[in-house]
Amino acid sequence: MNIERIEELIRVHRDGLLKSTVPFWMRHTIDREYGGFLNFLDHDGAVYCTDKPVWVLCRFTWLTALLYNEVEKRQEWLDASAHGIDFIEKHCFDTDGRMFYMVTRDGRPLRKRRYLFSETFGVIAFSEYARATNDEARLQKAKDLYKLLLRYYRNPELLPPKVYPETRRTKGHAMPMILLGITQQLRKNGNDALYDEVIEESLREILDDFVHEDEQALFETVGPNGERLDSPEGRCINPGHAMETSWFIMEEARQSNRPELIPRACKILDWSLARGWDSQYGGILYFVDV
Known part of the structure; x- marks a missing residue:
């Protein structure tokens, strides 16, 4: 372009x-x-x-x-x-x-x-x-x-608890994703060691546990250590949510001068657009079963 x-x-x-x-x-x-x-x-x-x-x-x-x-x-x-x-x-x-x-x-x-x-x-x-x-x-x-x-x-x-964790342990993408975004906003008023800690924890969890390169997807729900779950919940991606995460990762690259994050964020964006675009009616599908 x-x-x-x-x-x-x-x-x-x-x-x-x-x-x-x-x-x-x-x-x-x-x-x-x-x-x-x-x-x-x-x-x-x-x-x-x-x-x-x-x-x-x-x-x-x-x-x-x-x-x-x-x-x-x-x-x-x-x-x-x-x-x-x-x-x-x-x-x-x-x-x-x-x-x-x-x-x-x-x-x-x-x-x-x-x-x-x-x-x-x-x-x-x-x-x-x-x-x-x-x-x-x-x-x-x-x-x-x-x-x-x-x-x-x-x-x-x-x-x-939302579910019985002793039966099937899972974790969701939403909290590390939103913690990354809101901590970046709060940090505009002055940095704190806590903010750096939360941002690093969130980035690690998103990129290591929820992103599955082999399937070219960022999953909404995984096992406690990022395990892939073969269930409707475990196969679900939310393309718009994943693109929002891509934005937050790019913003972290910008705020912290970490250009190495950009390719990883762009992969998430590209995967999510490819899976989420509604080729019949246009727009982004809310949920997709991979």
């Missing part, structure tokens, strides 16, 4: 993001009556459900702060991020310090899950907002939440 084509694609995607996607959500998502964001929107911006997923609240809060930090100092983006932080702080934390999965429009808890993904996205929301505002209290909130979720992740007995 020549440089002109690369520059053309950058323009297409930048314009799509900044002239279409972000303006649509800025027009329709902000809940000025109850706070936070309304995320279940039709193509015309009509709201078809007022419940608020905490993942999405946190991610839009992070996104608007990131746009402010890295694209342009637009006050509307910073205001939107502050709007999200305010709602999250008031309504999305349980008394044990963990976060809910879903709340009502006015912030009453609907559901809390054993998974730690609300907390992972909470980390990047508070971290990026703190970077935009130099808010030390919000940065500390991000760090405390990060340490809390690591405690639960590293001590799985603290959470009820």
Whole structure:
């Protein structure tokens, strides 16, 4: 691909993001009556459900702060991020310090899950907002939440198991993948030995256990030491998830000046596109059985 084509694609995607996607959500998502964001929107911006997923609240809060930090100092983006932080702080934390999965429009808890993904996205929301505002209290909130979720992740007995691990031991790709991504975001506010440790652990686990070069696939579920599982769960790949992991690995190559990671990330991307592209209808298939 020549440089002109690369520059053309950058323009297409930048314009799509900044002239279409972000303006649509800025027009329709902000809940000025109850706070936070309304995320279940039709193509015309009509709201078809007022419940608020905490993942999405946190991610839009992070996104608007990131746009402010890295694209342009637009006050509307910073205001939107502050709007999200305010709602999250008031309504999305349980008394044990963990976060809910879903709340009502006015912030009453609907559901809390054993998974730690609300907390992972909470980390990047508070971290990026703190970077935009130099808010030390919000940065500390991000760090405390990060340490809390690591405690639960590293001590799985603290959470009820999803399956009976004594019968069949497995592990999933999602947590090392998201830990890699959120730690990179948190590190923008200053490095820490803990961040380096988590990033190295995550990279090792992804590249050594979940990536299977012989099958040209990054699997979602493997045995405790990366063993291939011959079951529907063990044969499953999520092409979009794998491509996101490829992005995080490339970002680590960029942030840490480790060019040797680029070929490994590109392999994951190429495999996932080859297996995941829907040749009949276009787009990326959600799941594929290898």
